[in-house]
Amino acid sequence: MLAQLITLNNLTSESINISKPLFKLGRDPTNDKQFTNNKISSFHLQIEYKESQFTILDNSSNGTFINGKRIGKGNQVIIQNGDNIHILPIDRVQPNEIIGFEFLIDNKIKDSRSNSDQIQSINHNKSQIISQQNKQIDELADELLCNICNEYLFEAVTINPCNHYFCGACLSKWLEKQQQNDCPNCRTIIKSIMIARMMNNLVEIWLKSNPSQNKKNSLMSKDNLIYQNPNYYLNFQEEQAKKQQKDISDEYLSNDDNFDDNNPHLQFNPIIIPNNAFLFQAQPIQICKSCNGQVWKQYQCTDNQVHIGCSSCGRLMPKRLLNEDENEQLQMMCCICKVYDCKFYYGDCNKANLNKLMLVKDIRDLVQIPLNFINNVEYIRIINHLQGKQHSTIFDFMLEHYINKGDFYFQQNKSTFNFPLQDINVKITPNTPICWQCHRKLINFIIFRYVQCWKYDEALFSSPDCFYGINCRTQHRNQYHADKYNHVCEQTKFN
Known part of the structure; x- marks a missing residue:
């Protein structure tokens, strides 16, 4: 037995045992439970047990009611343990004609459903944790880039005191070419360089979920002087000062024609550096x-x-x-x-x-739709819309129709960005200068406006807009919500 219908009126019906996954009630003899009342339809309702839950389908003319609420012909609803089911409207029949039941689920079924719910809850929690971890890693993607090569960090190092990260090989080449020992990003004088093991771990986790981005190169390991001699770079400023002082002394001695290292009367005064500062070559x-x-x-x-x-x-x-x-x-x-x-x-x-400063017209070849742009659903929609075309097609369209005409504005505010530090509204033209740090932000906004331009001409982008738009948090944890609504739009509702 799966469940019972405990009668609420012994004058009209006895209690009914439901022992089949599909149980029908009505006036027709073919039903599992037959009634003789003419007000009951031939096939009045059916109760179905499927996927650990009971549902009731109303097929009657006079109505079937759950806890006093009419289901409606052709509608199917879930019924719970303890629900009251009435086959006819209570207010239209005499008290002695009421046909009603209390729905009770068998204890074995309840235990099974409870275990199933627990398993589903555990699986749901696991998927939420994994999804949250992947989301957090995705949010870190931009922070895992080297500012010299603009690729994902390989054998990462960090500079002290500014804590900027670079590929070990990239920074090694930078220091070889530059006369000044400063950070490529902020120009702070480098005191020491250390291996960034934590950043390497984050990059490794990211590449496991995005293997196509893995661009490891054995040549980069050979060029990485920092990993080959970590102790030298750990005391980089001090070692450089010693090296430069030695170079200056060697140069002085080699150019002195009167120098004789066997002359006992020749003395050298030590070079005194004020405030214990290190000596650097003058620029x-x-x-x-x-x-x-x-x-x-x-x-x-x-x-x-x-x-x-x-x-x-x-x-x-x-x-x-x-x-x-x-x-x-x-x-x-x-x-x-x-x-x-x-x-x-x-x-x-x-x-x-x-290339720390570029013109907008020159960033065309840098246009790339970020993986999971806004969310995975929107990313797939855009890729399907392009139908294999280059991502730069988006830039070409916006350049022709908006940027060249002076009708494109970069807008940073609470409607288009999550917690912006300041509001920005600036006109973008082909000759507008943009720095390397900000060009990715501009490209993402160009893609954002491009999708909005196609909303009413492309079925892929025609979903109703979410009130919270691009800033919606539900889209990242609720797949149904992400599928149903468009999030390439501005936030219009604020709590």
């Missing part, structure tokens, strides 16, 4: 091109002009408060983060090859 200071009475690009610095260093080479530039049109013309700073760079302004930056 020529490149002054601002608008100072000392000079005019550069129709601008001359005043006596109290504020200056700022180029983010690539450190050369001084006048710090000017420019509007969007002026910055587009002079191309002094990134349109988003406002970091200054002399690459375009002076035109002769000695570290222009770092």
Whole structure:
């Protein structure tokens, strides 16, 4: 026996044992339980046990009621242990004509359902934990990139004191080529370089879930001088000071024609460095091109002009408060983060090859839809929409229809970003300067606006918008919600 219908009125029916997965009630003799009341339909209802739950299908004309609520003809609902089922409306029949039952599930079935629910709950919790872990790793993806090669970190190292991360081989090459021992990212003087084991572990976890991104190269291991001699780089500033002091001494001695190391009267005074500072090779200071009475690009610095260093080479530039049109013309700073760079302004930056500042029209070949863009559903929709075309197709479309016409704006606010540090609304044109750090943010926003342009012309993007849009948290933990709603949209509801 699976369940029982305990009668609520012995005058109209006795209690009924349900021993079949599909149990029918009605006036027709073929039903499992036959009633003779003319108000009952030939096939009035059926109770079905499937996948550890009971459902009731109403096929009657006069109605079937669960706890006083009518089901409705053709509708099927789940019934629970202890529910009251009435075959006819109580308010339209006499008390002695009421046909009602209390639905009771057999104890064995209840125990089985309880175990099943526990198993489902455990599996659900496991999937949630795995999903949450993958989500957290996905959110870290941008933090696992080397700022020199823009690939995922390989044999990662970290710089002290700024704590920026790079590939060991990339930083080794950087230090060989540069005259100054500074961080490639922020220009802080490097005190020490250490192996970043924790970052290596995070990259390894990320690559397990994204094996296609694995670009390990044996040549990079050979070029990684930091891993080959970690103790030297652990005391990098001190070792460099010793090396440079030795180089200076060697150069002095080799150029002195009167030097005789057998002369007992020859003495050397030690080099005294104030405040125990380390000795570094002097670098020529490149002054601002608008100072000392000079005019550069129709601008001359005043006596109290504020200056700022180029983010690539450190050369001084006048710090000017420019509007969007002026910055587009002079191309002094990134349109988003406002970091200054002399690459375009002076035109002769000695570290222009770092590409720390670019023009928007030049980022076309860098366009790549991030894996799981917004969420996995939206990412698949965009990929299916492109039908094998290059991702740069998106940039070409937006460039032709919006950016070239001056109709595209990068907008950072609470509707388009999660917890933005500041609101930004800046016009983007082909000649707008953008820095390396911000170009990925701009590309993602271009993809975001591209999908919105196709919402009413592409069936893939026609789902109803979620109130919380791109910032929705439910989309990452509820697959049904992610499938049902469009999240490539702005947040319109705020709690």
